[in-house]
Amino acid sequence: MNKGNLQDYCLSLLGATHDYQPEWQADRYHVGGRMFAMMGTDATGRPVITLKCEPSRAEELRETYEGIIPGYYMNKTHWNSIYFDSNLSDEFVEKLIQHSYELIFSKLTKKVQNQIISE
Template sequence: MNIEEFRNFCMAKAGVTEGFPFDETVLVFKVMNKMFALTGVDTFESANLKCDPDRAEELREKYAGIKPGYHMSKKHWNTVMMDGSVSDQLIYELIDHSYDLVVEGLPKKLKVELELLKTQNI
């Protein structure tokens, strides 16, 4: 997977915006202004993705390329290496999982707004 594929997959989801809130090298993807994915744009060595804590532990035990979230809550975030040790299919699943977790935690008002965006294909 390359950064273009990663970016396109994230941006295809409803309510997603991208930006550089930390510096000019860390690209952050948010759904309804809540972060669900971030990655370095200069090297694209890894991406941080939110994850259910129990699943996060299982993934870290099973895959050498999945580690506790770098500069993030180690309980709720994983760093996924983009070195080929994790399949593209699993990375896409983990992006979906991260997005879904953030959406689940949104206030009802934002969930309603997001559903409206989905019906409008935005």
């Protein structure tokens, strides 16, 4: 996986914003003020991207792909972390980013959703 490509993809999503959390040494991506992706490292220093995921799909992904684990420092039911050194394609991870984005966007108020859409 290419971190730069995935960062560009995150920022290409409608209304997406970025910040850097120094305490976590992590790049965070938000929509409507709510995080949908975070790129940083795990406790061993291995780079990961952490994404929200529908719970049953999250578990299925973890069982299917060795490089996908329960969300590092996140709610393990709703978040997965994906190792950058796994053999997953950027395209596959982009689909997971899109899924995370859509889960977060759908939970925003209609007012905030409409503001983002009309920007």
